[in-house]
Amino acid sequence: KTFYSGTGFEDLRVLDPFCGGGVMLLEAQRLGAHAIGFDVEPVAAAISAFQAELGTLPDLSDALKKLELNVLDEVGKYYLTRSEDGVDETLLHAFWVQTVSCGECGTEFDAHPRFRLARTEATKRQWVACSSCSRLIEADSDADQVTCSCGAVTDPSGAHQRYGAAVCPACGHSEPLIDIARREGKPNFRLFAVESLPSNDERVTPMAERSLRTSTAYDLNLFKKAEAALASRLAAKADALPRSPIPKSERADDRLLSYGYVDYAELFNARQKLHLVALSEEIDALPRDIRGAFSVAFSDHLKTNNMMCAYAGDWRRLTPLFSIRAYRHISRPVELNPWLNRNGRGTFPNAVRSVQRAGAAFREHRVASSVLYDEPIAYHTGRSEIACRDSKSMPAVDDGSIDLVLTDPPYLDYIAYSELGHFFAPWMHRFGLIDGNSIDRFPSGQLAAPANTKDRAERFVRHLGQIFEELRRKMKPDGRFVFTYQNLDGRGWKAIGTALARAGFQPVSVFPLYGENGSRLHKRDNSISWDCVVVCAKADPVRNFRTTKGDRSQGASFALSWKKRLEDAELPFGAGDVVNLTLAGEILFALSRRQRGNLQGCVVHEEDGFGSVLACGASLAK
Ligand SMILES: C[S@@+](CC[C@H](N)C(=O)[O-])C[C@H]1O[C@@H](n2cnc3c(N)ncnc32)[C@H](O)[C@@H]1O
Ligand SMILES: [Zn+2]
Ligand SMILES: [Zn+2]
Numbered sequence: 001k002t003f004y005s006g007t008g009f010e011d012l013r014v015l016d017p018f019c020g021g022g023v024m025l026l027e028a029q030r031l032g033a034h035a036i037g038f039d040v041e042p043v044a045a046a047i048s049a050f051q052a053e054l055g056t057l058p059d060l061s062d063a064l065k066k067l068e069l070n071v072l073d074e075v076g077k078y079y080l081t082r083s084e085d086g087v088d089e090t091l092l093h094a095f096w097v098q099t100v101s102c103g104e105c106g107t108e109f110d111a112h113p114r115f116r117l118a119r120t121e122a123t124k125r126q127w128v129a130c131s132s133c134s135r136l137i138e139a140d141s142d143a144d145q146v147t148c149s150c151g152a153v154t155d156p157s158g159a160h161q162r163y164g165a166a167v168c169p170a171c172g173h174s175e176p177l178i179d180i181a182r183r184e185g186k187p188n189f190r191l192f193a194v195e196s197l198p199s200n201d202e203r204v205t206p207m208a209e210r211s212l213r214t215s216t217a218y219d220l221n222l223f224k225k226a227e228a229a230l231a232s233r234l235a236a237k238a239d240a241l242p243r244s245p246i247p248k249s250e251r252a253d254d255r256l257l258s259y260g261y262v263d264y265a266e267l268f269n270a271r272q273k274l275h276l277v278a279l280s281e282e283i284d285a286l287p288r289d290i291r292g293a294f295s296v297a298f299s300d301h302l303k304t305n306n307m308m309c310a311y312a313g314d315w316r317r318l319t320p321l322f323s324i325r326a327y328r329h330i331s332r333p334v335e336l337n338p339w340l341n342r343n344g345r346g347t348f349p350n351a352v353r354s355v356q357r358a359g360a361a362f363r364e365h366r367v368a369s370s371v372l373y374d375e376p377i378a379y380h381t382g383r384s385e386i387a388c389r390d391s392k393s394m395p396a397v398d399d400g401s402i403d404l405v406l407t408d409p410p411y412l413d414y415i416a417y418s419e420l421g422h423f424f425a426p427w428m429h430r431f432g433l434i435d436g437n438s439i440d441r442f443p444s445g446q447l448a449a450p451a452n453t454k455d456r457a458e459r460f461v462r463h464l465g466q467i468f469e470e471l472r473r474k475m476k477p478d479g480r481f482v483f484t485y486q487n488l489d490g491r492g493w494k495a496i497g498t499a500l501a502r503a504g505f506q507p508v509s510v511f512p513l514y515g516e517n518g519s520r521l522h523k524r525d526n527s528i529s530w531d532c533v534v535v536c537a538k539a540d541p542v543r544n545f546r547t548t549k550g551d552r553s554q555g556a557s558f559a560l561s562w563k564k565r566l567e568d569a570e571l572p573f574g575a576g577d578v579v580n581l582t583l584a585g586e587i588l589f590a591l592s593r594r595q596r597g598n599l600q601g602c603v604v605h606e607e608d609g610f611g612s613v614l615a616c617g618a619s620l621a622k
Contacts, residue, residue, distance in 0.1 A: 009033040010380075012403045015474065017391035017467055018447075020417075022048025024406045029382030030362065033404075036397060037386040040443045042434040043299075043421040045388035050296050050433070052384035057359035063290055064352050067282050072339055074278045078226040078271055079337040081196045082218045083211065089196035092210060092344055093318070094219070094335040095311065096189035096269070097134065100166045100180050104173035110134045110190065111166040111177065113331050116156040117193060118313040120207050127193075127212045128156040131169065134192045136214045161331065177331060178258050186260030189269070189307065189333065191215050191223060195316070197343060204342045207316060226271040233277055240277045241265055244426035247441050252416040252450040256327050264423060267306045275305070275338055279348065280430065293359075295431035297351035299424050304346020307333040317345045321423070325415050388434070390445030392466040394474060402474045405481040410448035412460055412492040418442035418449065461495045468503030472538055479538070481505055484513065484531040486580050496534075497587035498545050506539035507588040512562055512573075512581060528576040530566075532584040547590040555585025 014028040019037030021044065029035040029052060039045045079091045095117065097110045112129050119126040119141050126141045132152035139146045139156075147153050160167055165176045181187060195212045197205045233240055244264040246256055261267065268276065276298075283294045303309075308321040311334040318334050321327075340347045365376040387396070410417075422442060428434045447463055449456070471481060487493050500507070512530035559581035566573040 013401055014404045014406055015394075015397065015402045015471070016407045017394070017405065017471060018407050018409055019048050019386060020044050020408065022051050022386065024408065025384060025386065026051055026362070028404075028406065029384045030379050031377070032380035032382055035382060035384040035386075036402075037384070038389045038391045038394065039386075040388065040390045040445045040447075041417055041421045042388045042438040042443065043424045043428055044417070045386055046428055046433040047296065049384075049386040050292055051358065051362075052382075052386060053292070054359045054362040055379075055381040057293060057356070057362075058289060060290055060293055060352055060356050063286060063294070064349060067279075067286070067294070068339065068349060070282050071275075071278050074229075075226075075271075075275050076339065078222055078229070078274070079339060080199070080222065081194050082216065083196070084213070088199045089211065090199045090202065090340075091194060091337045092197050092340065093195040093311065093337070094191055094215070094223075094271075095193040095195070096307065096333050096335065097129070097192050098177070098187045098331040099190050100177070100188075101184070102166075102168035102171060102173055103175050103180070103183065105168060105171040107168055107170040109160055109166075109169050110192065111331050112160050114157065114159045114161075114313075115154050116313060117311065117332075118195075118212055118316050120316065121314075123208055126156060128154055129192065130154055131158065131160070134190075134214075136193045136212060138212070164329075177329060178255070181259045184260075186266060187329075187331070191220060194219055197340075202340060202342050210316070210343075223269075223271055226274050230270045230274040230277070233274065240281075241273060242426040242430040243439060245440060247422065250442050251419060252452070253326060253419055255329060259329055264426060267308055267423075269307055269335060272305050272307070272335065272338075276302075276427075279338075280427070283431070291431075292433070293355050294352065295428075295433055297348065297355045298431070299428055299433075300354070301338060301346055301348045301351040302424060302427060305336055305338050305348075307335070309334055309336070309346075320346055322420055325420060327419070388443075390443075392445065392463065392470055394470055397474045399473050400476055402471075403476055403479050405471050405475060405479070405483075407483045409464065409483055409485060409496065410446075411485075411487060412457065412495050416449055418446045457491065457495075461498050464495055465499040465502040468499045468505065472503050472505065475538060477538065481536040482533065483536075484515070484533050485584070486515070486528045486531050487583065488528070488576060488579050490583050493583040493587045494547075497547070497591060500536065500587075501542040501545035501591060501594065504539050504541035505536040507534050507591055508537050509533075509535040510558075510584060510588050512566070512577065514571075527574070528580050529572065529574060530577045530580070532580055534584065534588065542591070542594045545590070545594065547586050551586045551590040551593070552582075554589045555582045555587075558582070558585035558589075 009031040012033040014033045014035050016025050016037045019025055019039045022037060025035040025037045037048060081089050081091045083089055097112055099108060100111050101108045115128050115131055117127045117129055121141060124141045126139055128137045128139060128146045130137055130148035130150060130152050131154040133148060133150045135148050137146045137148055145153055145155060160169060162174060165174045166180060167174045192215055194215050195210055197210060246261055246264055248257060279298065283291060283298060286294055303320045303322055304318055306321055308330050310319045310330045312319050318336055336344050336346060338348045341349045363379060365379050425434060425438050429436055429439055447460055485496060511533055513533045515529060515531040559578045562581055563573045563578055
């Protein structure tokens with residue numbers, strides 16, 4: 001309460017050198033601070049910069065309605081289907097399966113990752129693709145054998161795959177899908193089933209009223225027509241689809257290339273591309289003040305409208321691309337009708353509404369996490385400057401001008417941000433949200449890349465140190481550098497420690513903070529629920545930073561004292577949390593030892609005074 005109702009934040013300059021999605025800056029901005037941010041990823045920087053303008057976002061609903069009518073006029077007719085008795089229905093999902101030909105005997109077959117496509121426990125039904133002809137068979141949900149009209153008997157839990165390899169139903173030969181792609185080029189898919197909704201005014205449709213069935217000549221024909229419509233669009237305007245090469249060099253994950261893809265456009269089917277072309281041209285025609293919001297929604301809905309989306313059969317909904325933060329090959333992709341309003345996950349109208357909601361949330365007089373503080377606060381439109389750049393030099397920021405650096409530094413050996421984000425780059429460039437240099441290559445200077453070689457790991461530490469040095473230059477003498485971090489293998493913390501030492505920072509407070517991952521449902525045993533927050537002040541640089549056994553055991557008792565403290569308050573603090581905090585403690589004790597007497601302008605707050613690092617900080621301050 002004291003914090004939020006105290007003196008204003010208007011005079012503070014807050015910098016996030018790794019701003020990513022821009023969450024930290026956004027909160028600083030809403031409190032009235034002047035937010036300054038950089039990210040080396042053009043897509044991340046563009047989204048964060050857009051987000052900073054959300055305070056003035058106009059209402060989008062009328063424009064959405066109009067745009068929807070215009071686009072549906074052209075593409076709506078391709079999202080229909082017809083029931084067995086000839087009744088028109090609305091397409092919800094179209095199911096595709098990869099077809100392969102056996103390397104041994106030449107048999108062509110559908111490489112189902114599992115024959116069961118969907119199951120609804122509430123109504124005790126399941127839908128199973130026939131192992132012989134892929135016809136969809138509806139059966140009781142606990143049936144362990146289903147019989148097709150073709151005569152074949154299928155075990156729903158069986159598959160024409162084993163560990164990513166296609167297994168030939170004729171001769172039993174097994175070949176990894178990735179090797180088949182090397183032999184035959186990029187995967188081929190075949191439309192084999194559809195899921196539909198009654199075609200009255202769309203409402204939230206209960207599972208039981210959704211229909212799942214084998215696709216018919218009608219469905220295939222409609223798709224062919226969409227294909228022809230796309231072809232004539234492209235004949236009239238060759239650049240209706242943006243140029244979208246998949247960068248070949250500097251990759252940590254080669255799977256896209258190994259599967260034979262050379263262009264992101266190949267990750268969309270013809271009907272999806274037609275929709276994207278028609279929609280993008282309507283967005284071009286929108287007034288300037290809302291075009292950005294629609295472009296961002298467009299970009300966002302790409303991840304649910306491509307051929308790398310799987311179908312979660314037990315929930316009967318789509319799993320977006322990047323749900324596992326990687327390009328995962330999907331041998332049975334699901335295509336979504338992108339124009340639904342009340343059904344389906346990741347449609348365009350819903351993407352627009354989520355941008356609208358983000359705007360409303362910006363103006364809410366509440367802090368993002370209302371767990372601890374649930375009273376209205378004054379919100380500000382604030383000031384924000386966000387740009388795409390490598391933070392090792394920030395010429396636009398005056399030296400000695402930053403009050404607070406607030407950030408979440410890249411992890412060592414973790415997510416390949418560049419490779420994931422680049423999927424959005426061609427369309428973002430198409431809408432003028434990022435510049436053209438970003439299309440052919442990944443940005444140079446991305447620290448968040450798997451450090452799989454010793455050389456890469458060393459470069460990571462050196463580069464992080466340079467950025468920390470630059471931060472130190474930009475900070476006021478009594479400024480604070482606050483970051484959160486989590487890392488389990490120790491190399492990340494070691495890198496952080498070395499970079500802090502080289503640049504000249506001294507930790508003055510360390511504590512766990514319940515992180516956004518904490519509430520995730522399927523947690524692994526060793527996962528981290530509590531981020532570690534580190535508060536640093538400027539100090540003198542230290543060379544040859546090393547940790548000792550003593551630092552390690554101090555780190556361990558620091559972590560255990562937190563474990564006890566939180567568990568006494570009935571808050572779970574797991575094994576991963578202990579490891580993370582132990583590693584953090586080790587580094588920070590080592591730094592404190594080396595920094596003794598070097599501290600500049602350090603104030604250790606009494607109310608922070610728990611845990612031994614704090615005691616150590618207090619003695620340093622003396
Ligand atoms: C752990 S993420 C930050 C996540 C962010 N807090 C959020 O809410 O999305 C680290 C970010 O650092 C960025 N990054 C990596 N190397 C960088 C560099 N040299 N300069 C600027 N940003 C960099 C990455 O692109 C990534 O977005
Ligand atoms: Zn075979
Ligand atoms: Zn059959």
